[in-house]
Amino acid sequence: MSLYRDDAVVLRTYKLGEADRVVVLLGRATGKVRAVAKGVRRTRSKFGSRLEPGSQVQVQLHEGRGELDLVTQVETIEARPNLRADMSRVAHAAALLEVVDLVAPDREPVARRYDMLVGALGVVEERDPPLLPAAFYLKLLAAEGVAPEFRECVVCAAVDTEVGFAVEAGGVRCRSCGGGRSISDEALAVCRAVLGGGLSVVLDLPDGDVTREVDSLATAIVEAHLERRLRSVRVLHTT
Amino acid sequence: MAEVAFAAAVQDLIDALGRLPGVGPKSAQRIAFHLLKADAEESSRLAAAILAAKERVGFCEVCFNLSEEARCEICSDDRRDGHVVCVVEEPRDVVAIERTREFRGRYHVLQGAIDHLQGVGPEQLRIRELLARVTAEQVTEVIICTNPNLEGEATALFLTKMLDVPGLVVSRIANGLPVGGDLEYADELTLGRALEGRRVVAGPAPAE
Ligand SMILES: [Zn+2]
Ligand SMILES: [Zn+2]
Numbered sequence: 001m002s003l004y005r006d007d008a009v010v011l012r013t014y015k016l017g018e019a020d021r022v023v024v025l026l027g028r029a030t031g032k033v034r035a036v037a038k039g040v041r042r043t044r045s046k047f048g049s050r051l052e053p054g055s056q057v058q059v060q061l062h063e064g065r066g067e068l069d070l071v072t073q074v075e076t077i078e079a080r081p082n083l084r085a086d087m088s089r090v091a092h093a094a095a096l097l098e099v100v101d102l103v104a105p106d107r108e109p110v111a112r113r114y115d116m117l118v119g120a121l122g123v124v125e126e127r128d129p130p131l132l133p134a135a136f137y138l139k140l141l142a143a144e145g146v147a148p149e150f151r152e153c154v155v156c157a158a159v160d161t162e163v164g165f166a167v168e169a170g171g172v173r174c175r176s177c178g179g180g181r182s183i184s185d186e187a188l189a190v191c192r193a194v195l196g197g198g199l200s201v202v203l204d205l206p207d208g209d210v211t212r213e214v215d216s217l218a219t220a221i222v223e224a225h226l227e228r229r230l231r232s233v234r235v236l237h238t239t
Numbered sequence: 240m241a242e243v244a245f246a247a248a249v250q251d252l253i254d255a256l257g258r259l260p261g262v263g264p265k266s267a268q269r270i271a272f273h274l275l276k277a278d279a280e281e282s283s284r285l286a287a288a289i290l291a292a293k294e295r296v297g298f299c300e301v302c303f304n305l306s307e308e309a310r311c312e313i314c315s316d317d318r319r320d321g322h323v324v325c326v327v328e329e330p331r332d333v334v335a336i337e338r339t340r341e342f343r344g345r346y347h348v349l350q351g352a353i354d355h356l357q358g359v360g361p362e363q364l365r366i367r368e369l370l371a372r373v374t375a376e377q378v379t380e381v382i383i384c385t386n387p388n389l390e391g392e393a394t395a396l397f398l399t400k401m402l403d404v405p406g407l408v409v410s411r412i413a414n415g416l417p418v419g420g421d422l423e424y425a426d427e428l429t430l431g432r433a434l435e436g437r438r439v440v441a442g443p444a445p446a447e
Pocket of ligand 1: 153154155156157158173174175176177178
């Protein structure tokens with residue numbers, strides 16, 4: 001058994017025993033790992049708030065025999081107190097964490113995945129743009145090699161007359177092929193901008209019909225890819 | 240190493256114990272073997288205690304704390320101030336606050352907290368009932384005592400929004416450092432909040 005260190009984001013935690021928690025971490029060098037944090041639920045715990053979902057920390061872990069490692073030290077890289085300042089930020093941060101948790105296989109190190117998550121959490125902390133979660137889903141799918149197709153019809157490859165998006169096929173459909181959920185020209189332009197280097201413009205868009213349409217479409221796309229509904233999105237809609 | 244199989248009845252007992260919160264597979268085995276070794280009477284006493292508690296104890300119809308009556312002891316005690324309601328996540332939080340002997344109002348037990356990552360939304364908690372109480376019982380102050388973790392804070396944010404009622408004081412339990420600890424070990428969020436929530440001990444109040 002050995003000790004190792006890594007930079008990590010806490011994706012989620014669950015209770016274990018009387019006062020412990022299992023923390024699911026996305027390590028930059030180690031990928032997704034599960035580790036036990038002893039005594040973390042006690043108010044006097046040395047870990048304090050450092051192992052709460054969304055925290056970016058440097059951890060020292062003791063490699064376990066089974067699938068669980070043991071957290072031995074934690075130092076904060078970024079505390080990001082604003083992530084718990086309002087309901088929207090809490091929900092948006094949770095959505096990012098949930099999607100990354102579902103996308104990342106155990107112990108598959110992908111530094112880019114970690115860097116994207118850290119970048120997105122930073123944006124939520126700083127200004128929480130309405131389209132941040134949607135843009136993140138689309139960018140993440142692209143980084144995972146399953147980018148949705150927003151340019152040409154997935155059936156006939158025609159361009160410029162896209163009117164629908166086929167969620168299962170992961171791409172747009174033209175007017176003559178038809179089908180899919182309808183998508184407005186404005187929403188289509190936003191989706192293309194997200195994947196085509198126009199992210200900063202997209203993140204400046206104020207909340208409105210178009211941002212809501214894109215958010216709902218991107219959620220449907222990522223849910224279809226994951227083959228499950230996002231819990232955080234369901235809670236967001238009831239708060 | 241070959242798997243050692245237990246008799247079916249033993250395995251059923253271990254499985255049942257292992258489903259209890261805070262009991263891992265090893266503890267479940269230990270408890271099961273203890274029960275099997277001990278007198279039959281010990282097992283009967285335990286089984287009877289579980290059944291009796293399950294039969295007699297339910298939730299208070301007002302505050303949703305555990306209670307043997309339709310209305311719990313605290314809700315039926317008229318020496319307690321019914322205008323101040325302390326909102327907590329679980330019945331065990333009521334016990335913790337009662338131990339301080341600092342609080343003379345009543346409680347409201349939400350039976351959980353909003354948890355985005357587990358998919359627990361406000362409709363799964365006793366929030367509607369709390370809002371109804373605030374108007375029906377002429378409550379003047381609600382103290383939100385949910386846990387100082389992400390779920391407890393999300394719940395507090397939501398309650399704050401919902402409790403925006405004219406004339407109602409809504410307060411949140413203070414964040415600070417654990418008494419008896421060393422400052423240098425405090426995490427950044429806790430220490431930051433403790434500074435933010437500092438109180439003046441001498442001189443004029445600082446400008447806002
Ligand atoms: Zn076509
Ligand atoms: Zn009661």
